[in-house]
Amino acid sequence: MKRLMCICLTILMLLGMTACGPKEQETPAEEGFTPSLDTSFTCYVNVAGGYDNFEALEAEFDRFNEYYPNVELRYTKIDDYNNMIGTVLNGNEAPDIYVNYSWMYGREQYQSSIDHAEDLSDPALGIDLDCIRSNIILNTEDGTRPMVPVFSNTYGMLINNDLFEKEGLSIPTTYQELVEVCNAFREQGYENPMMGFSKEETTSLFTLTIYPFFCGTVAHDADAIKKLNALDSSAGEYMRPSLEKIVQFLNDGCVNLDNCAQIENNYDAVILRFFEGDVPMMICSGDAVSGTKKRESRSESFIANPFSYRFAPVPMSDEGAVFLDMPNLQFSVNKNSQNLDMANEFMRFLITSEELSEMAQNKGLMSPTKDLSFNSMYAAFGTVPESRILSPEVFGLTDNAVKQLRQAVYGVGTGTITIDEAIAAFGTFAQ
Secondary structure (H helix, E strand, C coil): CHHHHHHHHHHHHHHHHHHHHHHHHCCCHHHHCCCCCCCCCCEEEEEEECCCCCHHHHHHHHHHCCCCCCEEEEEEECCCHHHHHHHHHCCCCCCCEEEECHHHCCCHHHHHHHHCECCCCCHHHCCCHHHECHHHCCCCCCCCCCCEEEEEECEEEEEEHHHHHHCCCCCCCCHHHHHHHHHHHHHCCCCCCEECCCCCCCCCHHHHHHHHHHHHHHCCCHHHHHHHHCCCHHHHHHHHHHHHHHHHHHHCCCECHHHHCCCCCCCHHHHHHHCCCCCCEEEEEHHHHHCHHHHHHHCHHHHHCCCCEEEECCCCCCCCCCEECEEEEEEEEECCCCCHHHHHHHHHHHCCHHHHHHHHHHHCCECCECCCCCCHHHHHHHHCCHHHEECHHHHCCCHHHHHHHHHHHHHHHHCCCCHHHHHHCCCCCCC
16 A cells, blocks of 8 residues: 555656646747847947937847846937938947948948948858848848848838728729729718828828839839939830829829828828828828827827728739838948947847837837738738839839939829920939
């Protein structure tokens, strides 16, 4: 009997140890990052940018401090950032990490911003660039990676999910469906099935709707890109399909320009107008989407009648929408940093699918990672076929060429010039 009791007790003890063992050894999800430096190390790491505040980044500081509690990370806002960052980098209080932009590459006035940047593709740094969509990483002539995207951006439309559900309509995925949906909403008494900012050329609804479509017409034509970038007067003809499409878009009654002209800007005013709850689709940029959460409490209409919403591409072609994939904000590491090892350690911590997606969701911007399912706000872009995902970083259209398109489509959209006049004026619009 004693022997039998001992055997039973032994079995119970073994079962208990088996049940408890895995829990003691379980690694929390947030411990995927393994520190490579002395975690007791003390130093300051300064990140510089142009945002007034950067709470999403500061939340990442807090998470990093769980591994390095004695490292003080600070965010510093620099006024007139684009013009001043070169001077700051050459000064005595240069940041360790700083915001950079692809469009600065190759421009003499911003060369300092590139020259100070460490090559983040160096395998010795251990930074996982593979978690980022490769088409939004800057391609340089020498193959280096002076900057890495931490947010991405695109153009599309805010969707009032509740109105679509109420009227039994589906989110349009082709241009014909878009027109049909607009007609259906109008028949149900909605005065503005679609709206957008139209008072000024920059970020107007004309640009936001047609630029992705335009890229779809020229992205695979190297000769067209070359002529457009050179502002060759003959390149204006490449704009014709896009200019004709914007005229069709207006003639099909998708938007009421008189009502759109009442929106003061493509950020705060666009968001608050959308929150009035009577606009099924609001054309805007990802930057505007990032400001929606904070403005819910500023809209009396939204507080009284809240609704769910999301962001989706505008389908301007019967083949489907083009997802114009662009970097929004990029980080560089100052290769002359006094705390270079810790700056690189923070970048190694930050550049992961989990941390970038977390920061993007907190900021309200699109994540630069390959998996867009993390944030339901942008999930619709993750369903666009790869063949219809385009990035200027890859096919090389420059900002100067885009400015010509913007002004041409704005003139045609507002009726101040004809299509032929806009085509003939390519290369002569003010830069």
